[in-house]
Amino acid sequence: MKMHVTKSESLKMEEKKKKPRFSEKEIDILVQGVKERSEIINSKFSDVVNNAKKKQSWIEIMEAVNAVSFSRRTIDELKKKWDDLKRGTKKRASAVQRERTKTGGGKLKIVPLSSMEKEVVSVMGEERIFGFSAAVDTMNPQTPAKPSSADIPVSSDVPEAVQDHPFSNSSVQITDDNLEKKRKIARPYSQKESDER
Known part of the structure; x- marks a missing residue:
């Protein structure tokens, strides 16, 4: 008994084949591309003009990555990889920070951040990973004292x-x-x- 496979099903099967992992070069180019265009990509505005700029930025990043890649990467794959990089770096950076601030001294038991991870941290902003360094209690607003008659x-x-x-x-x-x-x-x-x- 022979099964007949249609053309659309064969295309879907080809698409579902797992692509090779991102190479270090692809990741470096992705991080540099996002860093250069971070203001546009991370913009909170979503009007037609800003969305067009965001799309154009991702197209430029895709072209740069595909220039060194063995497999063709789509914008969706690059966005997913960027999100994965942010999530993984945030987790690692938090772990490194926790290890550094432990009491007891001694040698770090965790590998410090790589240069690529430091770049991701600089694009994301340290406040989004480590929080604000100054101890500010936002629940206790500091109001100026009322002047006395003296x-x-x-x-x-x-x-x-x-x-x-x-x-x-x-x-x-x-x-x-x-x-x-x-x-x-x-x-x-x-x-x-x-x-x-």
Whole structure:
């Protein structure tokens, strides 16, 4: 019994054949290509113009990689390889950093990052891998302290009772008419009630 295979099925079978692994040269060219075009490739904008620039950047990278490759690489394969490189490098860089910051000293038990991995880290940004180096508590916002009345410069022509008031503004010239109003405001609430009665 002979099975008949159609042309489309034979093409699918050829596509499913595993391609050879990426060579070191292909990976180096991929990393350099992404590094040179990182602003475009990592852009968060997704309008028509930026998408066209991104696509053109990946085409240029694909052409550069295919120039040294034994097998033809597609843009999707290059994007997947780049994602795999980022993920693997992030994992290794975190492990190296953890090993370096362990207490006890001694020799590192892990192989340091290769030059290619360092390039991937520089493209990704160290903050995305190691976090921010400065210890900043984002849950505790630092608000400037409110100045006390002692910190506010006071003009010599403002009466002392008004100078001590927390809402007084030393830059405002106070006339005799306004002075009585300010004194009423400066009095505690209970005194105001007793004056009104």
